[in-house]
Amino acid sequence: MHGRKQLIGWLTACLILIQPAITQATVPASPTSETQNCLVCHGREPAEKGGIGEEPRAPYVDMAALKTSAHPNTACSECHREFASGKHPDPRFRDAQQRKLRYALKCRECHSDAEITLKPIHARLLENAQEGDAPVCTDCHGAHNVTPISGGKVLQSERRYCQGCHEHPVTTDLRSGETLMLQTDLTVLDGSEHHMLSCSDCHFGFSSQEHPQRNFRTLRDYAIASSDSCKRCHFDKHTRTLESIHYAILNQGNQSAPVCTDCHGAHGIAAVGKDRAFSATRCKQCHAAVYETYAHSVHGNALINERNQDVPVCIDCHRAHDIVNPLTLEFHDGIPDTCANCHSNKRIMGKYGLSTDVVKTYLSDFHGVTLNFYRKQKEALLKPGRPIAVCTDCHGTHDIAGDADTDPLIVKGRLLKRCQKCHPDATENFSDAWLSHYEPTLEKAPIVYLVNLSYRIFLPVMVVGLILQILLHIWRYAVNR
Amino acid sequence: MKNRKINGGMIRRFSPLRLAEHWVNAGAIAVLVLTGLAQKFHTLEASQWFVLHLGGIDTVRLIHHTAGVVVILLTLQHILATSFLVVLRKGQPGMLINKKDVADTLENLRYYFGLRQSPALCDRYDYKQKFEYWTILTGQILMTVSGLILWFPTVAARFLPGEFIPAAKALHTNEALLIFLLIAVWHIYNAIFSPDVFPLDTSIFTGRISRERMVHEHPLELGRMEGIPLEAVLKERREEMHLLDAESPLLH
Numbered sequence: 194m195h196g197r198k199q200l201i202g203w204l205t206a207c208l209i210l211i212q213p214a215i216t217q218a219t220v221p222a223s224p225t226s227e228t229q230n231c232l233v234c235h236g237r238e239p240a241e242k243g244g245i246g247e248e249p250r251a252p253y254v255d256m257a258a259l260k261t262s263a264h265p266n267t268a269c270s271e272c273h274r275e276f277a278s279g280k281h282p283d284p285r286f287r288d289a290q291q292r293k294l295r296y297a298l299k300c301r302e303c304h305s306d307a308e309i310t311l312k313p314i315h316a317r318l319l320e321n322a323q324e325g326d327a328p329v330c331t332d333c334h335g336a337h338n339v340t341p342i343s344g345g346k347v348l349q350s351e352r353r354y355c356q357g358c359h360e361h362p363v364t365t366d367l368r369s370g371e372t373l374m375l376q377t378d379l380t381v382l383d384g385s386e387h388h389m390l391s392c393s394d395c396h397f398g399f400s401s402q403e404h405p406q407r408n409f410r411t412l413r414d415y416a417i418a419s420s421d422s423c424k425r426c427h428f429d430k431h432t433r434t435l436e437s438i439h440y441a442i443l444n445q446g447n448q449s450a451p452v453c454t455d456c457h458g459a460h461g462i463a464a465v466g467k468d469r470a471f472s473a474t475r476c477k478q479c480h481a482a483v484y485e486t487y488a489h490s491v492h493g494n495a496l497i498n499e500r501n502q503d504v505p506v507c508i509d510c511h512r513a514h515d516i517v518n519p520l521t522l523e524f525h526d527g528i529p530d531t532c533a534n535c536h537s538n539k540r541i542m543g544k545y546g547l548s549t550d551v552v553k554t555y556l557s558d559f560h561g562v563t564l565n566f567y568r569k570q571k572e573a574l575l576k577p578g579r580p581i582a583v584c585t586d587c588h589g590t591h592d593i594a595g596d597a598d599t600d601p602l603i604v605k606g607r608l609l610k611r612c613q614k615c616h617p618d619a620t621e622n623f624s625d626a627w628l629s630h631y632e633p634t635l636e637k638a639p640i641v642y643l644v645n646l647s648y649r650i651f652l653p654v655m656v657v658g659l660i661l662q663i664l665l666h667i668w669r670y671a672v673n674r
Numbered sequence: 675m676k677n678r679k680i681n682g683g684m685i686r687r688f689s690p691l692r693l694a695e696h697w698v699n700a701g702a703i704a705v706l707v708l709t710g711l712a713q714k715f716h717t718l719e720a721s722q723w724f725v726l727h728l729g730g731i732d733t734v735r736l737i738h739h740t741a742g743v744v745v746i747l748l749t750l751q752h753i754l755a756t757s758f759l760v761v762l763r764k765g766q767p768g769m770l771i772n773k774k775d776v777a778d779t780l781e782n783l784r785y786y787f788g789l790r791q792s793p794a795l796c797d798r799y800d801y802k803q804k805f806e807y808w809t810i811l812t813g814q815i816l817m818t819v820s821g822l823i824l825w826f827p828t829v830a831a832r833f834l835p836g837e838f839i840p841a842a843k844a845l846h847t848n849e850a851l852l853i854f855l856l857i858a859v860w861h862i863y864n865a866i867f868s869p870d871v872f873p874l875d876t877s878i879f880t881g882r883i884s885r886e887r888m889v890h891e892h893p894l895e896l897g898r899m900e901g902i903p904l905e906a907v908l909k910e911r912r913e914e915m916h917l918l919d920a921e922s923p924l925l926h
Contacts, residue, residue, distance in 0.1 A: 559843070562713065562716045563731060565716065566716065566722070566725055566730065566731035567730075567731065569722050569725075569726060570726060570730045570731070573726045575726070575729065575730050576730075616827075616828050618828045618829075619828050619831065620828070620831055620832050622831040622832070622834070622835055622836040623827065623828055623831035623836055623839075624836060625831075625835060625836025625837055626827060626831060626836040626837070626838075626839035626840060627836075627840075628837075628840055633840065633844070638837055638840060638841075639837075640837050640838065640841040641837065641840045641841045641844050644841050644844040644845050644848065645844050645848065648844075648848035648849075648851075648852065651852075652848065652851065652852055652855070655852065655855075655856070656855050656859060659856070659859050659860045660859060662802075662860075663859070663860075663863050665783075665786040665787075666786065666868065666869075667869065668786070669785065669786045669788075670869045670870075672788070
């Protein structure tokens with residue numbers, strides 16, 4: 194056996210001696226003769242994996258990888274010291290981890306601590322080693338395909354540094370058994386609002402020096418924890434979300450409640466507000482039924498089918514970050530202001546021939562006056578009496594319809610039903626009490642108009658007449674004296 | 675009226691019922707005006723302060739409705755009691771407007787402009803008082819009707835077109851302003867600031883009026899009351915006017 198191995202060794206040595214003259218031009222680096230010897234057995238790709246009770250197979254070494262590695266000309270025995278051309282002891286390891294650890298220590302025989310700690314991340318890893326968490330060089334750098342993390346390139350930026358690992362499909366297993374994909378596509382980041390940012394701007398705690406071990410239970414836990422990064426820059430938005438219903442629900446333990454990244458995305462972060470139709474689809478992810486209703490309303494239809502950018506989307510009424518519970522009386526009482534944002538705006542309403550008096554007429558009528566008093570009462574910490582009809586109580590919320598093309602009788606019938614929600618004994622005539630946001634005119638509400646007109650004439654005439662009488666009386670008195 | 679007593683130059687002018695009516699009406703209207711104007715001018719800071727300090731708009735409306743009921747009952751009482759007295763011939767319809775009131779108005783205007791030497795000769799109520807009385811009375815009836823429509827809109831809509839509800843609101847708010855201005859300008863002047871009565875016309879509180887004022891303001895009634903001819907009353911009046919006349923060359 195030994196003789197044959199030696200013969201092969203010598204033949205190989207001779208071959209290597211003459212080889213450079215033949216192949217210098219084509220092969221830049223070639224394994225040493227010793228390596229060639231080893232690869233006779235270890236270079237054979239195993240047809241099948243070894244198992245218990247089978248003949249143990251020789252560990253496979255990919256020559257191509259070895260050739261392109263940082264150590265193309267290092268002989269096997271330079272790392273595997275106990276082996277040599279005539280020496281092949283039986284390796285005995287407790288497990289794969291022990292084997293890896295053992296061989297990783299070999300790296301440090303050439304690569305001194307002084308050398309490797311020039312890279313801060315190594316310094317940090319070595320500090321950990323003192324605490325019993327020994328670094329395994331090959332975990333990051335590979336074994337036979339050993340390579341600098343940069344892949345031979347010079348790392349100029351933190352991003353490139355991180356990408357050294359994270360451009361590969363690296364994953365980590367979470368406690369729940371879910372797998373977290375750690376691969377990041379930089380092109381996505383470059384196309385995002387955050388294209389100027391560096392990895393550690395968001396992934397704080399991580400750097401070219403630090404790579405702390407995180408321990409998440411589920412993917413959702415990870416997403417929620419990660420969105421905490423956003424507040425470092427967007428603190429104003431963060432404080433607003435603290436008042437939101439989503440935050441309240443999250444706090445109550447419902448992990449489905451959305452966090453920053455659920456609406457904005459993570460690496461492909463977008464300014465959601467820029468495309469209004471897009472922003473509505475964010476909410477649709479959870480509120481699909483509401484979105485469907487909205488899509489058929491006069492607002493949603495214009496947004497989706499006409500690409501109209503004037504109509505309100507979800508966040509215009511519910512707000513984006515400080516989304517309050519829309520079922521509270523506070524939200525309900527604020528609805529006239531919400532609608533007024535657009536419906537009192539002459540520039541927007543003018544485009545569609547809509548009146549801007551709708552909010553004013555509401556606020557000066559019975560409901561509006563009462564509502565305003567209730568709102569003031571609330572500020573003064575008095576309890577308001579009861580809910581007062583606001584815009585949505587008559588017009589609907591997500592299903593707001595335009596009534597320009599609807600038969601007035603149908604509109605009237607619908608209105609009566611809405612009146613009866615608060616005035617259960619209302620009869621057919623009752624809904625006519627509401628002047629449909631019109632200022633009373635001779636055509637629209639003649640009785641109201643005439644009452645107002647007669648007082649507008651009579652009242653000043655009477656007051657002026659009485660004052661003149663008084664002045665005449667005083668004058669006469671003065672003259673008489 | 676024969677049963678009116680004359681003592682110490684004071685003449686009984688109003689019965690205790692009228693004094694009570696005035697007190698109740700004045701009180702109720704003051705409450706209604708305050709609680710009503712706070713709602714009419716709801717955007718004013720003062721209105722909001724007032725409403726909040728009364729415990730909110732619902733309390734204000736409760737007070738307004740209660741005072742409204744008082745006025746409704748008082749008005750009904752007044753109309754029924756007065757009609758009853760007139761029908762039974764126990765009282766005179768002194769407030770009825772007649773041709774003489776028109777003539778008195780014109781006469782007085784001429785007097786004010788110096789075209790006449792003396793003011794018009796008036797009976798129990800002069801044309802100014804009648805104007806005020808009828809404006810307030812019709813006002814209170816209008817306020818009652820429109821107020822009830824606003825208080826019970828669904829009931830009203832069973833009998834009336836829906837438009838009557840906003841119309842009632844327009845009427846209520848305008849009429850309220852009218853009554854308020856009439857009282858604030860005309861009544862307050864005539865009862866407090868007028869040189870004839872300053873600092874206060876106490877007759878509606880004491881029920882008595884001085885004979886001197888009767889000579890000037892209600893000569894016809896005084897003559898009838900004392901059973902003396904009008905000429906005698908006018909002579910008294912002229913004597914006093916004459917004193918003034920000597921000082922004032924404008925009057926001839």
